[in-house]
Amino acid sequence: MSDYISHDHEHDGIDRRGFLKCMAWAGTGVLWTVSGGVLASKTLAEIAKTGTPLPATDLSFLQISDSHIGFNKDANKDVTETFKIALDRINAMPTPPSFLIHTGDITQLSKPEEFDTFDQVLKSCRTKDVFYVPGEHDVLNDGGKLYRERYLKSVEAKGSGWYSFNKNGVHFIGLVNVLDLQAGGLGQLGDEQLEWLEADVKGLGADTPVVVFAHIPLWTVYPQWGWGTSDSERALGYLKRFGSVTVLNGHIHQVLQKVEGNVTFHTAMSTAFPQPAPGTAPSPGPMKVPAEKLRSLLGLTNVEYKQGKTALAIIDSNLS
């Protein structure tokens, strides 16, 4: 297989092989801190052992992704239960997150009853504020109409469902890259959304921390499996002048991270089932693992922001 040079904004010649060397594959809870583009990590177990408290933060929020309510195959016969466990973990946090971000694939087949189950289970979560972006599984048959009615009304979403908001001086942008996909292509944002994005960030100071969230990765993780967004480079171009950009995605059901200049790309675990690491199986899709291993490959992502610090701390923890 030939190497594939995908995003190379820095013209540093980082190709797929180079990316694979610097990506992070984490099956256990890991604290990521990024300072000046240097990545350092500590496992949650290490933090617990040394008793080092997490630094005080001005804002913490939690990313949850790929619940796939309705999926019932061998890879996880009870995705509702593992989703519940994820919510229990959130409820047990000593400092509850300010809000949740769900990065898509709430359901397996976009069925109203699957959305109903999700909404019902979510009621048990102590954190009530949730911001959503759709996954392709949420918009299967109606172009996302039902999804928009359920999850995007309160944020006054534009176009097919994109929007932005501010919290504690951080600018959040929810993007949609799972609709109107083209034959042979990847995820797609489209001209209308990109024009909106350019205008949305125009008036912001370069020192405003920016968090972008969307379902399919906004960096080219593995194009052979469709794990990327065809026009994400244009979106990232509008964000290049900012000192701190954090991009949070789902879709691939595993933790991968890459730092490129001031941009940190991060993908979250699913709460439903894992998928193979890029290129390690004939295709993507639900991956069956021994029952006792499943929960170690499902999880959540906590993100913390402290004013004055350039980068956000990203902590992944599994459901073991």
Add this chain to the structure above:
Amino acid sequence: MTTLISRIRITALLCSISFSSLSALAGETKDAGGGGAMENRIEIKDFAFNPQTLKVKSGEKITWVNRDEEPHTIVSVEKQFKKSSALDTDQEFTITAGAPGTYTYFCSVHPKMTGTIVVEK
């Protein structure tokens, strides 16, 4: 990457030389079971259509069956036949081949998945 995608799109366009449409008489989705003609079947497995190119005679039926644990769709690139709904595991979608020509299609959920039907007289 843009170049690669453009090339695929152009290829897709070139392939779709016929303006006639496949008749979507059946256009139905159902669970795979016994019965029905076994010929002209396209299996969806490991995020691919097999065979990727299928030759049929005009008037024959073509049936896709999804053997993945992921939902897939069948959508004509040039909107020449009715698209399927999302097929869950073991669900089928059937159309009847119309006028001779070459028809390209893809899965709108996983657009990397593409296939071609060649309809002969």
